[in-house]
Amino acid sequence: MTTKATFRIWRGTKEGGEFQDFPTEVTEGMVVLDAVHKVQAEQAGDLACRWNCKAGKCGSCSAEVNGMPKLMCMTRLSDLDLSKPVTIEPVQTFPVIRDLVTDVSWNYEVKKRIKPFKPRKPDFEDGTWRMHQEDVDRVQEYRKCIECYLCQDVCHVLRDHKKHDEFIGPRFFTYVAALEMHPLDTEDRVEELREANGIGYCNITKCCTVVCPEHIKITDNAIIPLKERVVDRFFDPVKILFRKLFGK
Amino acid sequence: MSDYQTHEHDVLVIGAGGAGLRAAIEAAKDGQSVGLVCKSLLGKAHTVMAEGGMAAAMANVDDRDGWETHFADTMRGGQYVNNWRMAELHAQEAPARVRELEAWGAVFDRTKDGRILQRNFGGHRYPRLAHVGDRTGLEMIRTLQDHGIPQGIDVYMEHTVVDLLKDGDRVSGAFGYDREKGRFRVFKAKAIVLATGGIGRAYKVTSNSWEYTGDGHALAYDAGAELTDMAYVQFHPTGMVWPPSVAGILVTEGVRGEGGILKNNEGRRFMFDDVPDLYKHQTASDPEEGWRYVTGDKSACRPPELLTRDHVARCIVREVKEGRGSPHGGVFLDIAWIREKLSDSEAHIKKKLPSMYHQFKELAGIDITKEPMEVGPTVHYVMGGIFVDGDSQMSTVPGLFAAGECAAGLHGANRLGGNSLSDLVVFGKRAGEYAAKYARENGDVRVDEAEVEAAAAAALAPFDRDGESPYAVQGDLKEMMQELVGIVRRQDELEQAVERLQELKVRAAKTKCDVNREYNPGWHTALDLKNLLVVSEAIARSAEVRKESRGGHFRDDYPAKDEKFGKVRHVITKGADGSMQLEERALPAIPEPLKKIIEENQKA
Ligand code: SF4
Numbered sequence: 001m002t003t004k005a006t007f008r009i010w011r012g013t014k015e016g017g018e019f020q021d022f023p024t025e026v027t028e029g030m031v032v033l034d035a036v037h038k039v040q041a042e043q044a045g046d047l048a049c050r051w052n053c054k055a056g057k058c059g060s061c062s063a064e065v066n067g068m069p070k071l072m073c074m075t076r077l078s079d080l081d082l083s084k085p086v087t088i089e090p091v092q093t094f095p096v097i098r099d100l101v102t103d104v105s106w107n108y109e110v111k112k113r114i115k116p117f118k119p120r121k122p123d124f125e126d127g128t129w130r131m132h133q134e135d136v137d138r139v140q141e142y143r144k145c146i147e148c149y150l151c152q153d154v155c156h157v158l159r160d161h162k163k164h165d166e167f168i169g170p171r172f173f174t175y176v177a178a179l180e181m182h183p184l185d186t187e188d189r190v191e192e193l194r195e196a197n198g199i200g201y202c203n204i205t206k207c208c209t210v211v212c213p214e215h216i217k218i219t220d221n222a223i224i225p226l227k228e229r230v231v232d233r234f235f236d237p238v239k240i241l242f243r244k245l246f247g248k
Numbered sequence: 249m250s251d252y253q254t255h256e257h258d259v260l261v262i263g264a265g266g267a268g269l270r271a272a273i274e275a276a277k278d279g280q281s282v283g284l285v286c287k288s289l290l291g292k293a294h295t296v297m298a299e300g301g302m303a304a305a306m307a308n309v310d311d312r313d314g315w316e317t318h319f320a321d322t323m324r325g326g327q328y329v330n331n332w333r334m335a336e337l338h339a340q341e342a343p344a345r346v347r348e349l350e351a352w353g354a355v356f357d358r359t360k361d362g363r364i365l366q367r368n369f370g371g372h373r374y375p376r377l378a379h380v381g382d383r384t385g386l387e388m389i390r391t392l393q394d395h396g397i398p399q400g401i402d403v404y405m406e407h408t409v410v411d412l413l414k415d416g417d418r419v420s421g422a423f424g425y426d427r428e429k430g431r432f433r434v435f436k437a438k439a440i441v442l443a444t445g446g447i448g449r450a451y452k453v454t455s456n457s458w459e460y461t462g463d464g465h466a467l468a469y470d471a472g473a474e475l476t477d478m479a480y481v482q483f484h485p486t487g488m489v490w491p492p493s494v495a496g497i498l499v500t501e502g503v504r505g506e507g508g509i510l511k512n513n514e515g516r517r518f519m520f521d522d523v524p525d526l527y528k529h530q531t532a533s534d535p536e537e538g539w540r541y542v543t544g545d546k547s548a549c550r551p552p553e554l555l556t557r558d559h560v561a562r563c564i565v566r567e568v569k570e571g572r573g574s575p576h577g578g579v580f581l582d583i584a585w586i587r588e589k590l591s592d593s594e595a596h597i598k599k600k601l602p603s604m605y606h607q608f609k610e611l612a613g614i615d616i617t618k619e620p621m622e623v624g625p626t627v628h629y630v631m632g633g634i635f636v637d638g639d640s641q642m643s644t645v646p647g648l649f650a651a652g653e654c655a656a657g658l659h660g661a662n663r664l665g666g667n668s669l670s671d672l673v674v675f676g677k678r679a680g681e682y683a684a685k686y687a688r689e690n691g692d693v694r695v696d697e698a699e700v701e702a703a704a705a706a707a708l709a710p711f712d713r714d715g716e717s718p719y720a721v722q723g724d725l726k727e728m729m730q731e732l733v734g735i736v737r738r739q740d741e742l743e744q745a746v747e748r749l750q751e752l753k754v755r756a757a758k759t760k761c762d763v764n765r766e767y768n769p770g771w772h773t774a775l776d777l778k779n780l781l782v783v784s785e786a787i788a789r790s791a792e793v794r795k796e797s798r799g800g801h802f803r804d805d806y807p808a809k810d811e812k813f814g815k816v817r818h819v820i821t822k823g824a825d826g827s828m829q830l831e832e833r834a835l836p837a838i839p840e841p842l843k844k845i846i847e848e849n850q851k852a
């Protein structure tokens with residue numbers, strides 16, 4: 001069963017670019033990434049896009065499909081309105097390299113600035129620890145992150161206000177939360193959360209949580225608990241007011 | 249003279265999956281300057297796809313386990329043609345590698361008393377796989393990445409290596425390009441570790457990512473190294489078969505480990521119909537015993553769904569061929585049935601197999617807690633690869649090391665699930681350690697300008713040619729390999745494959761692409777074709793001379809195992825005239841003490 005659909009794909013470089021229409025035959029079960037590959041194989045051999053796993057596990061194929069931040073490999077055509085052209089464009093928060101590929105190196109630099117894991121001494125002579133499942137459930141949730149950076153893409157602090165120098169973005173709050181709440185970790189990252197990481201810029205709009213393909217509750221489970229830690233440490237007297245403001 | 253930038257390192261690691269990252273960490277620990285080159289962004293390598301877990305005889309769940317049993321299981325799974333030294337080291341060192349990941353921040357699932365939980369998997373006698381739900385590979389790669397980067401490793405992301413450079417007999421570096429701009433790069437290095445993974449992209453239905461084009465295999469081959477065991481390709485029994493665009497994507501063996509059963513369209517649990525003698529005494533005699541096994545009853549035997557991958561895959565092919573398949577040409581894998589046993593089965597399935605639940609929900613519109621999945625074999629892994637020394641992981645070319653999937657030996661003719669992630673870290677560490685030692689003990693190298701110029705000219709050639717699109721040749725190659733060198737092989741078809749490969753080589757040498765060096769997948773595909781053709785030919789030729797069936801290599805015309813072939817391996821090298829040479833070599837005898845371990849475990 002084949003039908004026709006048009007894919008309106010952004011093509012260009014950092015110097016500029018434009019949308020180009022690619023009418024293509026599509027079949028049952030196809031995802032957006034399949035359509036991009038089909039265009040690549042049949043009409044535009046040098047159309048640039050990233051992908052690896054094609055199963056929503058590597059976080060390479062992030063793009064904006066009809067304006068929504070999505071993993072192209074997990075977006076089924078049957079969930080889109082094919083009577084109109086489907087627009088596919090690169091994520092907006094990071095500079096474009098070419099077509100659908102953006103320069104995400106900023107994320108790697110940010111991660112380097114976060115203090116790495118520092119475990120307490122092993123509990124036993126043989127170098128092992130004991131941890132209970134209940135105590136690691138939350139950390140495992142954060143560690144599901146596939147670093148697709150879709151949350152970074154939607155966050156207005158980065159997308160609109162370009163606070164890349166002062167704000168690490170939801171992905172890295174999740175990362176810091178995973179370290180801070182790791183039962184074995186002994187490092188202290190609260191000071192840098194407030195200063196270098198700019199957690200104060202987040203006003204809990206929850207847009208990041210909405211787009212996360214791993215369904216990590218970024219705002220509720222990572223950012224808010226981290227904000228609380230900062231508040232407890234630095235603003236104890238205003239803690240009550242803060243909680244009132246944010247409904248916690 | 250072409251334009252290129254040179255980077256200098258003591259040790260260069262090519263590939264940044266589990267093995268490459270682990271090698272880089274170890275070499276950096278030694279104080280060597282380390283460069284790590286990868287085709288994708290860091291943290292996206294195929295390792296993220298590994299679901300089930302990593303095998304290590306830690307005996308956290310069943311204290312009868314030990315390295316000896318793990319060794320014996322690995323050898324039996326590999327049909328005794330494994331590099332016994334690698335199997336021995338792997339079984340002995342895997343537990344320390346798992347614990348080390350925990351010390352670096354990995355968060356494995358826990359036992360009730362707070363230790364690392366281990367799960368059942370095909371071919372492993374005891375619950376042995378340390379895991380994190382069904383995303384163990386992601387946990388491994390993220391842990392290694394986050395631990396490794398602060399060690400001062402220089403990472404070259406989105407760079408492809410197209411040639412190895414040599415100084416006399418020794419490797420002296422690598423030539424490649426950055427994918428973003430297409431600028432040439434020379435990496436000068438005293439030692440090189442190849443950790444490039446597999447070859448799945450030579451086939452049409454595969455669970456492997458685009459990166460798996462046999463780069464390391466072909467780079468080593470071109471540099472004069474030996475490849476071995478290339479006939480052994482693993483078809484994972486359970487890949488998705490529908491919808492067509494996702495065909496091949498893996499359905500973890502963990503589904504069967506948690507109680508999933510295979511059924512044909514008559515509703516029959518066909519795996520009970522054919523249990524190989526080697527495994528009879530360790531296989532459940534009825535479904536009830538199978539269920540007791542997956543729920544932790546130590547007196548029960550495993551269900552037949554957990555027999556080795558090669559066997560399960562062939563049983564599925566048989567059912568489909570004989571008309572008992574599912575609507576889209578696979579069979580049914582049912583985990584939903586466990587609701588008969590567990591009142592909270594839905595929550596249980598979602599907790600134990602979260603990625604599988606999402607994968608089917610989002611890609612196929614199927615709720616696995618309620619309906620069966622449709623599955624069929626998919627090309628998953630190559631057991632064959634670069635021949636290495638078991639202890640040091642050095643290939644037959646001085647200074648050139650290999651670890652992980654691109655190296656051969658550990659898995660023999662068939663890999664057990666869970667032995668791959670442990671392979672990556674056990675031998676990644678060893679390769680890094682010995683590469684660093686080699687770099688320290690051997691003097692500087694010289695890069696040969698002429699060699700660089702030749703590599704640059706070859707890399708630019710597709711821009712000036714006037715043939716067909718590289719996608720068309722790649723497509724035909726995949727079809728051909730799937731058809732003629734697939735899961736069930738035959739003499740005439742293999743001969744035909746070798747012939748067809750000669751035609752494809754001619755076509756590949758003429759492919760052209762758009763003149764644009766920036767992030768141009770057409771150009772990249774044209775260059776990858778060379779590697780795919782080398783591994784395809786190596787597989788077809790090795791399969792043709794192995795006139796028996798063993799592990800991942802199954803011959804319709806020689807369906808039985810042959811003692812005589814159990815004593816040899818087939819070696820592939822590049823001849824002086826550039827043509828592929830094949831040689832038969834005797835396998836070294838297994839030392840007595842290890843032989844005894846194997847025998848004792850066979851009795852038990
Ligand atoms: S909740 Fe905070 S981090 Fe998330 S998108 Fe909104 S402002 Fe950004």
Ligand code: SF4
Pocket residue numbers: 059144145146147148149150151152170171174208211212213214215216218
């Ligand atoms: S937190 Fe979610 S959206 Fe953000 S990078 Fe990770 S997986 Fe992607």
Ligand code: FES
Pocket residue numbers: 050051052053054055056057058059060061062071072073074
């Ligand atoms: S290709 Fe890996 S997440 Fe889409």
